[in-house]
Amino acid sequence: MKEKLTIQLIMALILFLPFNRVIASEQKLIITGSSTVAPLMLEIAKAFEKKNPGVRIDVQSGGSSRGLSDARSGLADIGMASRGLKPEESDLKNYVVALDGICIILNKNNPVVKLTDQQIIQIFKGEIKNWKQVGGLDAAITVVNKAEGRSTLELFEQYFKLKNSEIKASVVIGDNEQGIKTVSGNTNAIGYVSIGAAEYNVELGTPIKLLSMSGVLATTENIKLGLYPLSRPLNLVTKASPEGLQKKFIEFATSSEVNTLVQQQYFVPAKK
């Protein structure tokens, strides 16, 4: 008897699960793509939903190329890409939401102030092992690398044309915070992190310094001006000129209203 009751209860629960509760007058947008942009877009979408009741925005991740193909095929209303569009993708329209840049960081007490691209490549390949070789103290270099799968690692390798297997890392880290902690605690360490996170820590007084890249100072200002070489745009992509809700959302996501959200994700706002 008791067992029958349990079974009936379970059946009733399943049957009454609201299977397809469609709320009338609800407007919905689907955004798919880059897993780097997705956490930021999720927050922007929440802020947009709060401003526009009755609107729902579903953010799905899956990678930049997926975002581009979904936007093209119409599966998604908007795609996300953490890189600029290639010439063969010029049929799509893109809107820059934020910028991401990475910089080489050293400990503040390290006397080295400049490294050329070639020297950086040699250090990360393990061909230069001592700071003496690049004008520093006689001490072994601690190379701090990112864990595989990190978008900063991707950008770093792309810029310096390095393969992950070529990098001889002494320490492998996960996120920016961990990288900054490692370098600030070790005079002989060299690492690379998101510029937003590094600047934030310098303001807090963490003993690190940001190296210039090809003579350009590593500042969020220079990323915004497009001068800093080691950066990439975070884009929203649409197939045709955006209309209606799509247009409204893109306007919101590219406005200065989202700047705080962008900075919270350690990215650089596209607009002041």
Added chain:
Amino acid sequence: MIKSAQSKVEYLVTYIVWGLSILLLLSMIFLIYKMVGPGFSTIRWDYFLSEPLNSGRSGGISSILISTLLIVGVCLFVAIPIGLGTAIWLTEFTTSQSFLGQNIRRSLDILAGVPSIVFGLFGNALFCRYLGLGFSIISGGLTLACMVLPILIRSIEVGIRSIPSEHRFSASALGLSTFSQLYHLILPLAVPGIVVGLVLGIGRAVAETAALVFTSGYVDRMPSSISDSGRSLSVHIYDLSMNVPGGESNAYKSVFVILILLFFLNTLTMFLADRLLARKVMNE
């Protein structure tokens, strides 16, 4: 002389077996300590009750926990009847040498080894696009059901096969119909196999990441129905540790939650299987 050499070998084997089990136990304890330690010390009750904020860096996981339970629920709701049915067909309605039976078994074993991302893309193509279910909890649950079925069927099958044929002969001799044989004899005796299948299946379902990113999706708000997109715990952990700078500490808390969830679901499975099936033998 020979005898003492033999007993030496026996001692040695005993030591090796004990040594290996202790090694396994120690590595398990180490793993749990490493995984649970950082989460356990910082977790609070409201972590279970509030929704994630700031990409999951702060806030809780209530919506994600609900999505996970719904996804696993849909998966089991579909997989258990199909799994039981197929396993019974394979053992009771066809001989182990039959062409069809052998081929089904072989395909199941191959399916069990297919990487989960393949199931994810398959589920995305079939459930999300072709059947038009979109990114939703139901798409995710159905995809997981496809993944879990091979394991479930094969373990139930092994469970049923382990029942001595004498039992069946006596049941037939007593004139029991096929249905009564199944209901009163085979199923209750197959409970250990079913439990093993369910525990392995639930484990695979709860731990799944790749298949769910493309089917049930990434949305972390509270689902209002199973046709909504919902993020599972494992996807949440993956995202926090790979894509969200500063998400590490909350990722550990979620790891702690997922371990508790698995423990809870497995206990519940054993309890329910015991209640609903095993007692049949004694009652009748």
